[in-house]
Amino acid sequence: MSSSSPVPVARTPVPMPRTAVALGIADPVEQARAELKAALAAIEEKANVPRRVAKVTDRAITQARAFARRNRTGATAAVVAGAATVGLIVWAAVRAYTR
Incomplete structure (x- = not known):
């Protein structure tokens, strides 16, 4: 039983960065905003x-x-x-x- 209608593909939403503009905005005012x-x-x-700086x-x-956990001697030497x-x-x- 084959059907000619395409099978809907489930798409997971991809998070969009704050610095990106969404595609498909038709209104020029909304696009500018x-x-x-x-x-x-x-x-x-x-x-x-x-x-x-904090990051x-x-x-x-x-x-x-992580370095101190892996290599205590090296971390101590680095501090000294x-x-x-x-x-x-x-x-x-x-x-x-x-002088």
């Missing part, structure tokens, strides 16, 4: 430096914790090396200032 909204969202994404910081913390570097920089700055 959607484009303006997308442009403002893109500007906010790009210009919101504190949020971008990068969270990502770095997550990577550092970092502390020694900071101490050396502070010592050099104080020495240069006092």
Whole structure:
């Protein structure tokens, strides 16, 4: 039993980013509003430096914790090396200032 009508395909909705404009908007006013909204969202994404810094910081913390779990000795060595570097920089700055 074959039918000539096409079988409807179930499509799952794909989430659309805030910076995208939906396709198929027929009204020019609605199209302009959607484009303006997308442009403002893109500007906010790009210009919101504190949020971008927070994302990068969270990502770095997550990577550092994962590294510390995998390699405790390496993480300890990295902390000691970092502390020694900071101490050396502070010592050099104080020495240069006092001379």
